[in-house]
Amino acid sequence: xxxxxxxxxxxxxxxxxxxxxxxxxxxxxxxxxxxxxxxxxxxxxxxxxxxxxxxxxxxxxxxxxxxxxxxxxxxxxxxxxxxxxxxxxxxxxxxxxxxxxxxxxxxxxxxxxxxxxxxxxxxxxxxxxxxxxxxxxxxxxxxxxxxxxxxxxxxxxxxxxxxxxxxxxxxxxxxxxxxxxxxxxxxxxxxxxxxxxxxxxxxxxxxxxxxxxxxxxxxxxxxxxxxxxxxxxxxxxxxxxxxxxxxxxxxxxxxxxxxxxxxxxxxxxxxxxxxxxxxxxxxxxxxxxxxxxxxxxxxxxxxxxxxxxxxxxxxxxxxxxxxxxxxxxxxxxx
Amino acid sequence: xxxxxxxxxxxxxxxxxxxxxxxxxxxxxxxxxxxxxxxxxxxxxxxxxxxxxxxxxxxxxxxxxxxxxxxxxxxxxxxxxxxxxxxxxxxxxxxxxxxxxxxxxxxxxxxxxxxxxxxxxxxxxxxxxxxxxxxxxxxxxxxxxxxxxxxxxxxxxxxxxxxxxxxxxxxxxxxxxxxxxxxxxxxxxxxxxxxxxxxxxxxxxxxxxxxxxxxxxxxxxxxxxxxxxxxxxxxxxxxxxxxxxxxxxxxxxxxxxxxxxxxxxxxxxxxxxxxxxxxxxxxxxxxxxxxxxxxxxxxxxxxxxxxxxxxxxxxxxxxxx
Numbered sequence: 309x310x311x312x313x314x315x316x317x318x319x320x321x322x323x324x325x326x327x328x329x330x331x332x333x334x335x336x337x338x339x340x341x342x343x344x345x346x347x348x349x350x351x352x353x354x355x356x357x358x359x360x361x362x363x364x365x366x367x368x369x370x371x372x373x374x375x376x377x378x379x380x381x382x383x384x385x386x387x388x389x390x391x392x393x394x395x396x397x398x399x400x401x402x403x404x405x406x407x408x409x410x411x412x413x414x415x416x417x418x419x420x421x422x423x424x425x426x427x428x429x430x431x432x433x434x435x436x437x438x439x440x441x442x443x444x445x446x447x448x449x450x451x452x453x454x455x456x457x458x459x460x461x462x463x464x465x466x467x468x469x470x471x472x473x474x475x476x477x478x479x480x481x482x483x484x485x486x487x488x489x490x491x492x493x494x495x496x497x498x499x500x501x502x503x504x505x506x507x508x509x510x511x512x513x514x515x516x517x518x519x520x521x522x523x524x525x526x527x528x529x530x531x532x533x534x535x536x537x538x539x540x541x542x543x544x545x546x547x548x549x550x551x552x553x554x555x556x557x558x559x560x561x562x563x564x565x566x567x568x569x570x571x572x573x574x575x576x577x578x579x580x581x582x583x584x585x586x587x588x589x590x591x592x593x594x595x596x597x598x599x600x601x602x603x604x605x606x607x608x609x610x611x612x613x614x615x616x617x618x619x620x621x622x623x624x625x626x627x628x629x630x631x632x633x634x635x636x637x638x639x640x641x642x
Numbered sequence: 643x644x645x646x647x648x649x650x651x652x653x654x655x656x657x658x659x660x661x662x663x664x665x666x667x668x669x670x671x672x673x674x675x676x677x678x679x680x681x682x683x684x685x686x687x688x689x690x691x692x693x694x695x696x697x698x699x700x701x702x703x704x705x706x707x708x709x710x711x712x713x714x715x716x717x718x719x720x721x722x723x724x725x726x727x728x729x730x731x732x733x734x735x736x737x738x739x740x741x742x743x744x745x746x747x748x749x750x751x752x753x754x755x756x757x758x759x760x761x762x763x764x765x766x767x768x769x770x771x772x773x774x775x776x777x778x779x780x781x782x783x784x785x786x787x788x789x790x791x792x793x794x795x796x797x798x799x800x801x802x803x804x805x806x807x808x809x810x811x812x813x814x815x816x817x818x819x820x821x822x823x824x825x826x827x828x829x830x831x832x833x834x835x836x837x838x839x840x841x842x843x844x845x846x847x848x849x850x851x852x853x854x855x856x857x858x859x860x861x862x863x864x865x866x867x868x869x870x871x872x873x874x875x876x877x878x879x880x881x882x883x884x885x886x887x888x889x890x891x892x893x894x895x896x897x898x899x900x901x902x903x904x905x906x907x908x909x910x911x912x913x914x915x916x917x918x919x920x921x922x923x924x925x926x927x928x929x930x931x932x933x934x935x936x937x938x939x940x941x942x943x944x945x946x947x948x949x950x951x952x953x954x955x956x957x958x959x960x961x962x963x
Contacts, residue, residue, distance in 0.1 A: 352827040466917050467690075496689040496854065496918075501898035501911040523828060526900030529907055553904035568832035569902055570861030572884065578839070579861070581832030585797060 314485055314517045315341040315364070320378030322356075322363055322541075329590040333359040335541040335597075336378070341485070341534075346511065346518040348532030348549070350525065350565070354586050355538040357521045361487045364519070365405055366395050383484060401431040404478035408490040410470035414462035420473045421458030424448070424480050431481050447480040448473075452506060468499035475507065482514060489521045504530060525565060529553060537562050540587055540597040547622035557619070559626050560602045596627065604628055648716045649677035650816055650848050651701060656710035658693075658700050662922065669924045670696040672872035673710070675948070680815070683842065683849040685863030685880065687856055687895070691918050693872040694852045695739075698818040701850070702734050703727060714816075732762060735814040739821035741801035745793045752789040755779065755807045762812060778807040782837060799830035806837065816848045823858060835862060856899055860884055865954075868892050871921050871929035874948060878955040888957045890914075891930045928959070936961055 322334040334356045341347045349357050362368050364380055366387060380387040382403065390398065404427075407413040415423055424444045428435065435443075445455035451472040462470055471491060478486060491507065492500040508531055511518055520532055528535055528549065536546040537559065545552065545559040552562065564582035584601040587593050593600050599609040609627050617629045658671040670693040678684050686694045699705045701712055703719070711720050719730060738744035745754055755775040765771045776786055782803045793801055802822060809817055819838065823831040839862060841847060853859050859866055859880070866883045868876045868891065876889040887893045897912035916933045927942035928934070934941070940960050948956045949963055 352829060468917055497856070497898045498689060498894060498914050499917060501900075502913055504900065505911060505913060524900065525902035529902050529904050530900045549907075550904060553902075564829060566902065568828045570832075570835070570857045572857050572860060572896075572899065572901060573903075579832040579836055581836060582829040583833075585799065585830070 312343045313340055314343045314383055315339070315519070316379075316381045317360075317364070318379040318381070320360070320363060320380065321376040322359055322368065323374050323376055324369075324372050325374055326372060331589045332592060333373075333541055333589060334363070335592075337536075337538075337541070337543045339536060339543070339546075341517050341519060343517055344515050345533040346520055346531055348528040348535045349519060349521045349538060350523065350528055350535060351538035352523055352586060354540075354589065356541040356589075357538055358489055359541075360538075361405065361489050361519065361521060364487065365399060365403060366390075367399075397431070400427045400483075401481045402483055403485045403487065404481065404483040405487040406471075406474050406478050406489065406491045409494050410467060410474050411494070413474055414470060416462055419459050419461055420465070420476075421448075424458070424473070424477050427477060427480055443480060447476040450479065450510060451476045452502075468495050468503060471495060471503055472506070475503075475510075479510060479514065479516070483516060485517045485519065486511070487519045487521070490523070491520075492527070493523075507531070525569065537565070540589060540592060542597060542625060543623075544598065544625045545623065551620075551622035555622055557622070557624065557629055559598075559624055560604050560628070561598050564601075596625075647679065649713070650680045650715060651678040651850070652676070652711075652713040652716075653701060654711040654713070656697070656700060656712065657708045658696055658705060659708045666923050669693075669872045669921050671700055671707075672924070673945075674872075674874055676867060676874070676877070678816070678848060678850060680848055681842075681846060682865060683851055683863045685851045685853065685859035685866040686869060687853060687859050687866060688869035689854060689895075689918055691871075691921065692869045693921070694854075694869050695820050697869070698736065698820050698850055698852045702731075702736055702818060704736070728762075732812040733815045734818075735809040735812065735816070736818040736820060737802075737805050737809045737822045740825055741798050741805055742793075742825070744805055745801060747793055750790050750792055751779070751784070751796070751804055752776065754793070754804055755811055758808060758811050764812065775807075775811070778811055781810065781841070782807045783833075797830075798826050799833060802826065802834055803837070806834075806841070810841065810845070813845075814847070816850070818850045818852065820852045821854070824853065824855065831858070838862065856896060868895065871918065871924065873929050873945075873958065874956075875930065875959070876955075876957050877948070882952075882955055886955070888951065888955070888962050889930075889959045890934050890936055890961075 317337060317339040319336050319338060320334055321336050324331040324333055351357050363375060375388060421444050424447060425440050428440050428443050444458055448455045448458060453472055465473060492503050495503060522528060532549050534548050535552045536543045539561050545562050567580040570579060582601050587597055595610045595612055596614050599605045606627060614625050614627045615630060617624050653674050653676050656671055656674045660668040660670055662668055674697060688694045696705060700707050711718050752772060752775045755778055756771050759765060759771045765774060779786055784800060784803050823834050826834060842849060851859060851862055863880045866880045867874050870891050876892045887896055894912050894914040914933045919932050926945050928946045931937045931941045946958045946960060948958045950956050951962050
């Protein structure tokens with residue numbers, strides 16, 4: 309692992325197992341986030357984005373969620389081997405997470421100030437009360453909320469303000485890695501713009517590395533440095549944001565995502581959606597998981613799982629491009 | 643456009659105020675004048691709480707208006723009694739936002755679709771009704787094998803197709819689409835948008851498309867109305883509105899969309915400060931004044947009228963007077 313890599317995931321497999329079925333949520337993904345960079349994890353509902361985040365945080369539902377194999381290396385520590393107590397020290401301090409729905413991620417019977425202070429006190433038990441208060445006020449003003457509102461309850465805040473409180477909670481210990489799981493999906497577009505700009509500014513000021521989970525390619529274009537596109541628990545395409553947006557070689561699924569968005573500039577008569585639906589993760593198709601919906605599906609696609617093809621920083625998981633660079637397979641890193 | 647043509651739906655100074663405890667009023671829809679001609683799709687955009695859904699429901703009289711008129715083909719339907727209104731409901735339908743909440747979980751797909759036809763006794767026999775329901779399933783792209791499934795067995799996209807089939811079952815002329823795609827993933831959203839556009843052409847439907855998503859509304863509508871706190875602040879054809887937005891709110895709204903275009907990566911959003919203010923006991927004057935960078939003393943005091951600045955382009959802003 310390079311010294312400028314903050315998080316590296318290798319061949320992670322996660323399943324959700326119940327008496328009735330086994331859901332293959334993550335099927336061997338590799339991810340890398342460099343220090344100070346933002347990785348966008350893109351995909352539709354059920355692609356495994358949130359499961360990835362929960363695996364990093366070690367917050368998978370007990371008993372049901374299982375990590376089958378893989379490594380999650382964070383700043384030199386193997387997170388999967390940490391004891392619950394050690395993990396608790398990392399969570400909220402070194403890695404923090406912002407959840408999708410600000411309405412349900414705040415405690416309604418605690419003031420927002422108390423909730424922000426919780427993380428500080430937990431990770432700095434020796435800090436004096438005045439010092440804690442000062443840090444609470446400081447983090448509130450960083451997200452653009454008047455520090456005097458720290459004694460209010462979450463119902464007194466609007467949706468956008470609640471999300472700011474949640475972000476204040478996440479950044480108060482100045483984490484090295486911030487995981488944001490669709491932080492603006494529940495917000496109106498003008499409020500989304502405010503929150504996105506604030507996230508971008510804070511990230512640049514604090515030098516935080518970020519994992520941005522989203523389904524919105526517009527947000528990716530604005531915020532992210534690198535992108536990984538997920539489909540059915542796999543990363544089917546990854547690269548820098550320029551690779552994804554400008555390359556002529558795209559995974560058919562990524563292309564389909566772009567074609568599904570109505571354009572603001574051009575007037576298109578019809579959208580070109582991806583046909584069909586996401587496969588049932590408890591019963592994945594043979595070969596390439598995208599093959600039943602793919603316009604370019606070939607015979608080999610239904611039989612053999614594609615190999616990763618890499619061109620510089622751009623990686624694709626698709627048979628269409630497998631002839632391009634068989635000799636340039638991704639190098640194994642130590 | 644022919645000035646003598648009668649709009650399919652017209653509202654005259656339509657208002658809906660909700661009474662709150664203590665005598666206060668919430669101004670949900672506050673004096674909306676709009677004309678929807680047959681075959682048009684009009685998009686209504688705005689942020690949550692601007693009254694766009696209430697407007698859609700008030701036009702169908704699912705919510706009774708406080709004052710003003712609703713005209714359907716030139717006839718005032720505001721005072722129609724319930725039996726007359728029931729007859730009219732065949733022509734006026736709605737597709738709801740949440741495909742999870744708007745369908746009876748205890749009815750199978752075909753029962754949900756057939757329900758309205760049974761209520762209105764459209765077909766003499768049960769078999770004929772179910773036949774028609776199966777045809778509607780074909781029309782909206784639902785496999786017939788789903789006919790006896792229950793809604794919880796289907797995904798959001800399919801459920802929204804049930805909602806569409808149900809709305810079409812009485813051969814309506816006008817459909818209010820209340821955020822029909824906002825609960826769906828983008829690839830499914832595109833499928834449903836295409837379906838709605840095909841159906842409009844095939845069945846000669848007129849839509850009022852209520853949404854908060856500007857790129858969707860631009861794609862599907864001929865005309866767009868931008869709402870803010872119960873008022874229409876700007877109305878124009880969709881090309882004109884995006885090319886030449888005049889109201890500061892419309893400008894901010896358009897600029898706030900993150901576009902999936904890497905060349906615009908470093909473009910800053912035009913941020914508007916603050917959040918939508920309270921719609922309770924609103925004072926006369928421009929509703930946007932608290933968030934507007936160009937606000938002056940002239941903006942408050944009396945309501946700003948919608949002015950036609952160029953053909954078909956209406957703006958309610960003193961900057962454009």
